[in-house]
Amino acid sequence: MGTVLPDLLKNADKTINIQPEKFERHEHPFVDSILDGWKRHLEVDRYFHNSGFFKHHSHELKKALKPATEGSPVKPFFLGHIALELLLDNLLITTGKVNVDTFYDHLHNTKQEHLHSFLIYSKLSNPDVFFKYLDDFKKHRYLSTYTDAAQVAYALKRICMRVWKDPFTPEQEAMLTEAVLNYRLLLLPEFMTVFDDIGARLD
Template identity: 40%
Template sequence: MNFLSHYYFERYSPHSERILGALLPDLLKNVHKEYNFHPQCHEEILFAHPSTRHISEGWYRHVEVDRLFHNAPFFLDHCHVLRKELEPILTHLPIRASFMAHIAVELLLDHLLIVHSLVNPVRLYEHLGQVKASQIRQYLSVLGIDATEFLEFYEKFIASRYILDYAQIENIAYALFNICKRVWTFSIEDGDYEKLTDCLTRYRDKELGGFRKIFYDIQDNLT
């Protein structure tokens, strides 16, 4: 799941550190995609202070939410159907339709959460801004990370507030192509953004009317 969908499961938490933790695995991979850490190996240290314990609790919830989501028929079925819809649009590009379908399903869920006012993305950014840099540095140091590069990225992430742009579905197309450019080298042709936006709009309106159920199902199965 993407950032806003993870926030959905922590939206009532009073602890900004826990909300950061729920996003932290993906935030770290935005800095270095090879990052792969296991905070549970350092619980004796991380659970000794409330702020770092809250971050770990959010992290654990992130992992469990992703496990439930990626194994759910909802996700698997929508990836399969949307891939077929995307293939004609991507024939002249090196992008794998299965890759884009995976990311598109997640971004569309973030979009729908905003459109239907199920989460407040502004409040998410407020929470992230309330976590002290010293707390983040302390947490990452236990994981063996020099936090300098991450904190530079984190400040820009908060300042940009780009998740708010997901309220407009045309911005989802831009985000998808930008994500794909991290993997493949290609140039966009005239009409590509419009074709992708049309495809996503049709898919949202036709196939995602019952999107709330996946959030309810995950919530019911969280430990």
């Protein structure tokens, strides 16, 4: 739960900005366990976004997706960044590196009172907003849709719709899907290198 919590909170409400990593450790072991996962997420993010892999592939994806953004308010750099992360999610799931059922089991097995204690400790003013989102996230099992590479392009569109109204025409959506599917094939042989590299740095 701790390792995915920063992303879940941002998806629940993009205005949420808590920084529990700056606080002293909590006396409750479950709160500390979530905090360890939170810190791990930040550390992985820092390595990933500064890696040669991320810089190269987000740039190449930006170029591959740029034709689909002509006349659209969506910035190709933003698209390249998000598309790479979504494609990595898809590849982890479709190659069996991550088991979706196990992932959701972990979320379900986290007791709400422990998570609530962590959020209060982190000075989140209204945890109810987050818990409503979390219940929806667990119920609909969004990650299960990532087994279909075409759904990656759909997820990309949905993320853009949080920022821009009607960001793509149907023709642009088709171009997005084609570019995403093609780039997935390019990534497939080498995508684990970035995870191996980060794992070696953190161990």
